[in-house]
Amino acid sequence: MKPVRLLFTQLAYENLVFWRNSIAAFFTVALPLVMMVILCLVFGNQHTGDSSNPIYLSTFYVPSMCALAVIGACFTNIAMEVSISRDRGRLKRYRGTPLPTSILVSAKIVHAVMLGFFLVICLVSVGVWLFDAAIDGMRIGMFAVVLVLGSATFCALGLAIAALIPNAEASPAIVQAIALPLLFISDVFLPMNNAPAWLQWIASVFPVRHFALGLQSSFHPILSGSIEAWVNLGVLALWFVVGLLVAIRFFRWEPKR
Amino acid sequence: MSENSYAIEIKDLHKSYGDFEAVRGIDLQVEVGEIFALLGPNGAGKTTTIEILEGFLLPDSGTVRVLGFEPSKHERPYKERIGIVLQQTEVEQFLSVEEAVQLMRSYYTNPLPLDDILATAGLTELRKVRPPKLSGGQQRRLDVALGLAGNPDLLFLDEPTTGFDPHARRDAWDMLKNLRNLGKTVLLTSHYMDEVEHVADRAAVMFNGKIVSLGTPKELARESEPTVSFRANLNINLPPELATKVTQLNSRYELESDDLVKTLHVLTSWSIENDIELEDLSITRRSLDEAFVQMTQDMGKGLED
Numbered sequence: 001m002k003p004v005r006l007l008f009t010q011l012a013y014e015n016l017v018f019w020r021n022s023i024a025a026f027f028t029v030a031l032p033l034v035m036m037v038i039l040c041l042v043f044g045n046q047h048t049g050d051s052s053n054p055i056y057l058s059t060f061y062v063p064s065m066c067a068l069a070v071i072g073a074c075f076t077n078i079a080m081e082v083s084i085s086r087d088r089g090r091l092k093r094y095r096g097t098p099l100p101t102s103i104l105v106s107a108k109i110v111h112a113v114m115l116g117f118f119l120v121i122c123l124v125s126v127g128v129w130l131f132d133a134a135i136d137g138m139r140i141g142m143f144a145v146v147l148v149l150g151s152a153t154f155c156a157l158g159l160a161i162a163a164l165i166p167n168a169e170a171s172p173a174i175v176q177a178i179a180l181p182l183l184f185i186s187d188v189f190l191p192m193n194n195a196p197a198w199l200q201w202i203a204s205v206f207p208v209r210h211f212a213l214g215l216q217s218s219f220h221p222i223l224s225g226s227i228e229a230w231v232n233l234g235v236l237a238l239w240f241v242v243g244l245l246v247a248i249r250f251f252r253w254e255p256k257r
Numbered sequence: 258m259s260e261n262s263y264a265i266e267i268k269d270l271h272k273s274y275g276d277f278e279a280v281r282g283i284d285l286q287v288e289v290g291e292i293f294a295l296l297g298p299n300g301a302g303k304t305t306t307i308e309i310l311e312g313f314l315l316p317d318s319g320t321v322r323v324l325g326f327e328p329s330k331h332e333r334p335y336k337e338r339i340g341i342v343l344q345q346t347e348v349e350q351f352l353s354v355e356e357a358v359q360l361m362r363s364y365y366t367n368p369l370p371l372d373d374i375l376a377t378a379g380l381t382e383l384r385k386v387r388p389p390k391l392s393g394g395q396q397r398r399l400d401v402a403l404g405l406a407g408n409p410d411l412l413f414l415d416e417p418t419t420g421f422d423p424h425a426r427r428d429a430w431d432m433l434k435n436l437r438n439l440g441k442t443v444l445l446t447s448h449y450m451d452e453v454e455h456v457a458d459r460a461a462v463m464f465n466g467k468i469v470s471l472g473t474p475k476e477l478a479r480e481s482e483p484t485v486s487f488r489a490n491l492n493i494n495l496p497p498e499l500a501t502k503v504t505q506l507n508s509r510y511e512l513e514s515d516d517l518v519k520t521l522h523v524l525t526s527w528s529i530e531n532d533i534e535l536e537d538l539s540i541t542r543r544s545l546d547e548a549f550v551q552m553t554q555d556m557g558k559g560l561e562d
Contacts, residue, residue, distance in 0.1 A: 009363045013352075020351035089346030096311060096341035097407070098333045099364040254313070 061128030078158030089169035156243030205221035297463035338410035365407030394425030
């Protein structure tokens with residue numbers, strides 16, 4: 001029972017500190033909501049498909065902003081938090097206590113994943129009520145699978161990037177320099193159908209696009225077929241393994257001297 | 258653990274960073290219940306030594322045993338019995354003093370009661386305050402409170418008062434004396450000699466990766482020779498056996514002595530015979546502070562030669 005109690009205590013602490021850190025909480029929680037509201041207000045009434053059976057763009061933006069929220073909660077949040085904790089000497093302090101490393105890391109991951117799920121529920125609720133996003137064709141099972149695998153992948157990548165970041169000062173710049181361009185070329189903010197082929201090819205190497213498309217297609221099955229669904233899952237799984245290996249290999253308890 | 262074992266036992270410890278030899282063959286035993294200080298200037302190897310004992314660094318050669326454990330193995334039973342106060346750590350900015358200590362307590366099987374920890378660290382009044390509103394000295398006391406949370410048998414304190422104002426240092430010393438009352442073994446590093454004189458049972462002076470002197474603070478201070486000083490207007494010369502060791506400033510004379518009784522005997526008989534008044538005759542021993550400065554200066558000269 002002791003490990004379970006330790007995990008819950010640590011989880012409660014991660015949660016408390018996250019919400020008290022208002023800047024981090026704002027960027028992680030408010031940003032996807034605000035972005036979704038703006039994008040839906042501007043583009044939400046446009047639709048694809050024939051006029052008798054229109055698919056409004058809000059049906060595209062709700063899962064897209066779910067992807068943005070999960071990436072923020074898992075990747076950005078963990079990468080920043082871990083690299084800053086390490087630089088401030090907080091990880092080293094943990095290392096000197098009996099708290100097992102597995103509990104320390106699991107608490108961070110579980111907190112990030114739960115935060116991501118909470119945001120997804122908020123986004124879908126707001127999207128359906130305010131912007132008529134269609135969920136009648138939604139494949140809940142597939143949506144959940146993509147969500148869980150995507151969360152795991154971006155947590156692993158967050159830990160991996162944290163391990164590679166040289167110091168806390170460089171942390172926000174490095175994390176945003178990786179996340180923002182990828183978000184823009186990965187069908188999250190705008191459809192990339194008209195983008196040059198090479199740009200689409202670059203986007204399809206990285207996990208962000210597959211996560212976004214996976215959520216979109218399970219939200220509205222017409223958007224893609226089952227082969228694409230497996231490709232999305234496969235690429236995400238591959239990046240999960242890469243992230244995990246890099247994180248384990250390069251993890252540091254202390255800042256570089 | 259056998260009955261006669263030490264809290265800390267170090268044998269022929271070596272540690273290098275690249276070409277730089279930080280620790281060059283240290284042997285040391287610290288008794289259970291002792292407050293022991295590693296004393297030395299920056300770069301002497303104090304932090305390297307203490308971080309090897311804490312398990313953060315691996316020795317290149319030599320053996321280290323702490324409470325019967327090998328620190329580098331990071332065994333949980335070992336972590337249960339030690340408390341670590343690192344040189345540079347920031348506490349979580351978004352937790353109050355009380356919350357931070359409670360979180361730390363949750364990691365241990367038999368933590369100290371919260372109120373005892375806060376009282377020992379002198380933080381009872383500040384329990385609801387978050388670190389950004391604490392002074393430097395108060396934040397450092399919070400570090401110590403966190404180190405104490407698990408009720409450790411052995412507490413490591415790496416430069417607990419560096420950067421403190423004199424008042425905060427007095428408070429910190431009182432706190433260290435509280436630890437003695439709790440029966441803890443404490444290993445601290447410091448470059449303040451007065452700190453060691455106030456709180457430590459024994460100290461080792463480190464310089465250039467080696468222990469150059471070991472003993473109680475009084476013994477360390479005694480390693481410097483006592484000085485006999487007086488004021489007089491001399492129109493005749495001092496006795497020849499004293500004249501070589503004398504330094505004179507206006508009418509004030511200082512004699513360094515390696516045999517105090519003999520020096521005083523020669524000096525006073527000479528003054529009586531010649532009817533010379535020795536004003537303000539006194540014997541002073543240099544404090545550990547001055548002794549330390551001289552010791553390390555001598556060592557430095559030895560290296561340059």
